Amino acid sequence: MPDAPVSSPLLSLPGMDTDRGRIEAAMRAAVVTSDPYLTEIASHLIVAGGKRLRPVLSVVAGRLAGGAASDDVVQGGVACELVHLGSLYHDDVMDEAETRRGVETVNARWGNLQAILAGDFLLSRASEIAASLGTEVAGLLARTIGWLCEGQIEELRHTYDVERPEASYLASIHGKTASLYGTAARIGGIVAGLDRPTIEALTTYGNAYGMVFQIVDDVLDLTATDQQLGKPAGHDMEEGVYTLPVLYTLATGRGSADELRALLGKPLAADERDQALAIVRSDEGIERTIVAAREHVAAAVVACDDLGDGLAVDALREAPGALLATVLSGAAG
Structure with a gap:
């Protein structure tokens, strides 16, 4: 984690x-x-x-x-x-x-x-x-x-x-x-x-923020460079942990999905990992994952409506979107 x-x-x-x-x-x-x-x-x-x-x-x-x-x-x-x-x-x-x-x-x-x-x-x-x-x-x-x-x-x-x-x-x-x-x-x-309504809103917010946090991390594992990550990109996929971008790529039904499916299901050699990364990076799985992350961003923002006003609430409202923006800039880089 x-x-x-x-x-x-x-x-x-x-x-x-x-x-x-x-x-x-x-x-x-x-x-x-x-x-x-x-x-x-x-x-x-x-x-x-x-x-x-x-x-x-x-x-x-x-x-x-x-x-x-x-x-x-x-x-x-x-x-x-x-x-x-x-x-x-x-x-x-x-x-x-x-x-x-x-x-x-x-x-x-x-x-x-x-x-x-x-x-x-x-x-x-x-x-x-x-x-x-x-x-x-x-x-x-x-x-x-x-x-x-x-x-x-x-x-x-x-x-x-x-x-x-x-x-x-x-x-x-x-x-x-x-x-x-x-x-x-x-x-x-x-x-x-x-009060209890505020506590419940904070809990909803934290859960939604945490979902964005992990989806961000999983996208970066596939899109960032080895140097940025401090480890080889695609490490989760190499270890057999298929995260949302990989699952969405496999679900496209296109030839790229068949190529990826043929590589996965077993431990990957370095060249196989690189092939799998190239497929995921060039397909729509990452884009679909970002759309899914935006739903959790929206849920966190909605939860802030029940937290009142002030600098702290403003920061809470901005934080999930800022986290996702970091991923988008990392993916673009």
């Missing part, structure tokens, strides 16, 4: 640099233990950096109550980000990945057993923080971890499946990615004491 490159209006809000500093400090403090070895492993990807969009979303939600986000709102966002990081530790073991965010993965540096246990540790710390914020937040975070697992299982059961239904893809990315954005926004609203 990688971070797509994004310049978000959420990051340009007044005081957000200060709030991101609070988030960063709280994340580092959350993984400090009496064992320096475990602390180093658990903080490895925290130190590597990131835009922290999930806790940023919690903070923006918390600002809707008026004034700065409270420390508890920041902690709620941190809990969500620790769940995300824990899932990355586990993902890298499953993918046998060697690098993440420009540094060695935990599994590459310390081994699979340490990576699995450190990922579990991050999930435990997230759960501990959530419990300190009340039973509703604790239950919500627990459910979200379950949704992440369900999304991953849905993806795994269709690995190398050229007949993968579109519904499977959408269910998978909702579980793996969108649900955590929805939870981050919802926790921000709950902890800030917002």
Whole structure:
């Protein structure tokens, strides 16, 4: 569940640099233990950096109550980000990945057993923080971890499946990615004491934003250069994970779909991956995927109608479209 490159209006809000500093400090403090070895492993990807969009979303939600986000709102966002990081530790073991965010993965540096246990540790710390914020937040975070697992299982059961239904893809990315954005926004609203209609609107917004986020990432995996990605383009396709642009290309019924189908369904050699990439890039699958992403952008914008007015709401309204625009410029580049 990688971070797509994004310049978000959420990051340009007044005081957000200060709030991101609070988030960063709280994340580092959350993984400090009496064992320096475990602390180093658990903080490895925290130190590597990131835009922290999930806790940023919690903070923006918390600002809707008026004034700065409270420390508890920041902690709620941190809990969500620790769940995300824990899932990355586990993902890298499953993918046998060697690098993440420009540094060695935990599994590459310390081994699979340490990576699995450190990922579990991050999930435990997230759960501990959530419990300190009340039973509703604790239950919500627990459910979200379950949704992440369900999304991953849905993806795994269709690995190398050229007949993968579109519904499977959408269910998978909702579980793996969108649900955590929805939870981050919802926790921000709950902890800030917002009314229930606003909390529900924030949840709808976060889910829709998360869908755009993952679709963006999947398009970039196929359209960006190896240098931009920091890994070979088409990595998901090579690993048998057929995302929406690939599924739409396969569904065209044209000769290009037959060519792609003949290549897929098994691990790809480098030259086969390049052939498959050329087919997907030249067909209508990417364009159709962008149309699908726009539907989620629209859903997020509509949800903002129930959030009131102000700079924070303006940034929320602009953020999904800005994310998709980043993908479009990346695809054009």
